[in-house]
Amino acid sequence: MSSGKLEPDFKGKNSEKRRKKLTQKEPDKKELDDLLSRKRELEEKLRRMLNMEGVLRYGLCVLTELRGEINRRYLGEFESSVSDLFSRITHGNYTGVRFETESLFFDGDTFKTRWQAIRKDGRSFPINELSDGTSSQLLLSARLALIRLFFDRKAFLLLDEPFAYFDHDRTQKTMNILHSLTKEGWQVIVMSAKG
16 A cells, blocks of 8 residues: 555544534523533532531540540559459459550450450450350450440340350359349349359
């Protein structure tokens, strides 16, 4: 193919494109009005979203301050209450707990790795090094301590298989603790396969 033959084809395609552009109709008024209306809707949606972002950021600041205040006010009392309950359930084999976190708000990993159970000989263990039964007893102690700490009025407790990993003696000790709660006015229902 010679370069002379390509040139007219190329020019022909360019002129065809120009003709198409010229023959395309201009957008009509309705299309422009629709686009402007859609633009206003999107701007309003953006304004609402930015407003919501401000509200959420403020809410996060308030919750962060509240979380800090709750931790300052209650963490020591919570640790003391958990230690007492845990010691009672374990017949004094464990005398307390120590938290390596400055928060009452914890997840499972924090519970397992940042809490220490203190044995009667003074040795401490991370929760993930305790037996399943002992760690379950500590978690139950923590739940009962939180409930007593934050409920002004007596509440209703429904415990489903809380003694699954408890031996007979620790089950009895825990039942005594739950019974003492009922004497204080709490309603406690325990569902368990143990006799």
